[in-house]
Amino acid sequence: MEKDMTSKKKHIQSGKDEVPTMKGIRGQVLTFKADPFFHDEKDCYDFYPDGLVAVRDGKILDVGHFEETIRKHPGLTVTDTYEDCVIMPGFVDCHLHYVQSPMIGSYGDTLLNWLNTYTFPTEAKFKDKSFADMTAKMFFRQILSQGTTTANVFATTFAESVDAFFEESERYGTRMISGKVLQDRNLPDQLRDRSAEESVMASESLMTKWHGRGRQMYAVVPRFAPTSTDAQLRLAGELYRSHLDEGVYMHTHLDEAENEIEWVASLFPEAMSYTDVYRRFGLLGPRSVMAHCCLMEEAEWQMLHDHGCGVAHCPSSNLFLGDGQFKFWEAKDPARPCRTGIGTD
Ligand SMILES: [Zn+2]
Known part of the structure; x- marks a missing residue:
């Protein structure tokens, strides 16, 4: 199992010197949530083709479709965008x-x-x-x-x-x-x-x-x-x-x-x-x-x-x-x- 997180990464500065308290990582997001042995395959994962992972103080706060998720978190700054990668849990x-x-x-x-x-x-x-x-x-x-x-x-x-x-x-x-x-x-x-x-x-x-x-x-x-x-x-x-x-x-x-x-x-x-x-x-x-x-x-x-x-x-x-x-x-x-x-x- 390998994934490539090394290709094109865009870093977008939020503003002069301030450190964002809430940051976002944008890209294709894939995350698993149930065991396919006991549940229907389609109920076992979420995939967002344009997704957002919202992070506060080093912890994941929210995951979802980009437009929807960013609206829910007004102070959030997108700091990293991975266009051709899949973002997954480790x-x-x-x-x-x-x-x-x-x-x-x-x-x-x-x-x-x-x-x-x-x-x-x-x-x-x-x-x-x-x-x-x-x-x-x-x-x-x-x-x-x-x-x-x-x-x-x-x-x-x-x-x-x-x-x-x-x-x-x-x-x-x-x-x-x-x-x-x-x-x-x-x-x-x-x-x-x-x-x-x-x-x-x-x-x-x-x-x-x-x-x-x-x-x-x-x-x-x-x-x-x-x-x-x-x-x-x-x-x-x-x-x-x-x-x-x-x-x-x-x-x-x-x-x-x-x-x-x-x-x-x-x-x-x-x-x-x-x-x-x-x-x-x-x-x-x-x-x-x-x-x-x-x-x-x-x-x-x-x-x-x-x-x-x-x-x-x-x-x-x-x-x-x-x-x-x-x-x-x-x-x-x-x-x-x-x-x-x-x-x-
Ligand atoms: Zn062993």
Whole structure:
């Protein structure tokens, strides 16, 4: 999904030196307002061929046809006109890893081999704050050039990777969700948390530092069930639940590949399913975002629905690795729909 906001932009000065309190952006405006799975397509969007977005103090006040809207707001000055562009809300990317930016397009092996061969060695570099800073800068330039202004983003084990990410987001004023990745087993030494208690305490102090600071939001992020001990998952669940009311998220992976699911079953024999592992540790809730969900059983969809969880569908990633495909019609079953967004992974 890309849009071009770079072509012809006219800047119209309102008057000598005064700063307009209310400003307008004029052009073709497209905005979505309902889910086409459950509503007639024509009721799901508004399109204004000559539209106006009215903004006051950095917040959108009104959107509509130009003539109609400008009449409603006498003090409004049109400051920007985009004649050959479409003006839209920023895109929301529900699941991606900024720390994998340096390895985009690495050979598409199966999920577990791909993690070992490419992902873990790359993520290990993020202990170095300057490497993390450089990658965060590159990452924000890339997503903003493609119109993404909000994203739910994996960092890695190191606090440096979280700080670098939020610092850059704060500089742009973008709305970002991220957090320290919790992972204390089954991965290389350089990335592994040394203790469940310390790792969750480190996550909590990053939460205190970043959650609700400007537009930044924090997520409790166990990488996926196989790379956390029971103790770490339990503590992560406690941390999430105790801050849920403050708007803290939980972000993880679920049911992406066949061998991953078999591995989870062998590590957590007492659980009914992969989803049930997260439920048992208190990690399912209305701010839980589960990435992938390609190979789900009916009982797992029901469980996600019952807990109000969100699901992130990552089509380009699934096609690239080829382990499984998301079934939109299953996620959106009207009998037990799950909120579904799209991610690039
Ligand atoms: Zn992912």
